Amino acid sequence: PMLLADAIAAHLAALTLANLAPSTVASRAVLLRAFARWGAAVGLRDWRECSAAQAAAYRVHLADAAGGLSLRVQRNRLAALRALSAWLHAQRLAPADPAAALPLPRLPQRLPPSVLSLREAERVLRRPRLGTPLGERDHAILELLFSAGLRRGELLALDVTDLDLDRHLVCVRHGKGGRERLAPLGRRAVYWLRRYLDGARRALLRDAGTPALFIGTRGTRLTRARLNERLRRYLDEAHVEKRGSCHVWRHTMATVMHDRGADIRDLQVLLGHAQLSTTALYTQVSAERLLRVHRRTHPSWRLPDPAGEPPATLT
DSSP: OOBHHHHHHHHHHHHHHTTOOHHHHHHHHHHHHHHHHHHHHHTOOBGGGOOHHHHHHHHHHHHTOTTOOOHHHHHHHHHHHHHHHHHHHHTTSSSOOTTTTOOOOOOOOOOOOOOOOHHHHHHHHTOSOTTSHHHHHHHHHHHHHHHHOOOHHHHHTOBGGGEEGGGTEEEESSOGGGOOEEEEOOHHHHHHHHHIIIIIHHHHOSOTTOOBSSBOTTSSBOOHHHHHHHHHHHHHHTTOOOSOSSHHHHHHHHHHHHHTTOOHHHHHHHHTOSSHHHHHHHTSOOHHHHHHHHHHHOGGGOOSOTTSOOOSSOO
8 A cells, every 4th residue: 555645755856856946846746745635534544546537526626625726826736736647656656647638727927027117127236225234135136026027035045155257247155946046236236235245244143154145133044024124114104015025026137037038948047947838827017017118109199189089080
């Protein structure tokens, strides 16, 4: 027999050995434990007894779950089950792959994420109190997020040695999926990072041996919760009512560069995306760009005066 718990544990151990990020393995564990709980409830405890019909029954269970699970949650749980099933079969730990033909829910097309206009970005960048260690640190963080398009976890994991300010580069060593990459830095970001390193970081630092780039009030690496809190506050103070605190800068960077001619494949490398389809979501044509094209090409804009009568013919 192969208990579900043992099968899941073996699969997670294999993912860890394959060098997947700890957060990815932890997320996969949560998804698969939901299946194990359902299996226990219906009397399925041995993976070798799992059939295609039972896998399909689990799909129905997710779709009919009390309280309603979103399509994305359903898809993630079923995708995790399919990966487990395929791995066990490939490793010859199970005689069949019962989830191989399990269909995944089709997700609706998502709207582009929240994006700041350049005026909104500048308003937010003026909110940190310069001349104070925390204000100088936060301004450097905002400039880095906007310039390099880093994820929150990537930024928090940076060490001082990851910066190469002379070459205008930052090395992202803890990217999603364990992928490393080099991200370019603009002149403004380099200026504010140098200013932070020469002043505010030294003021916040308590242990000279601390490698972390961004330091909290306790002299240790800045935490995720504290970063979210401060960046969200700056957005609120600037009266920017858009979702997100860190990721909104990543979206904005990608959209601004795409609007100004950056190729989507170059953006894929800059953002550290494994799939080009992920980058495409970030760089859907913005409303501002669409309006510019419409204004330039549609004949209805060719009016003698905003308050006047439209022309007799649209030529």
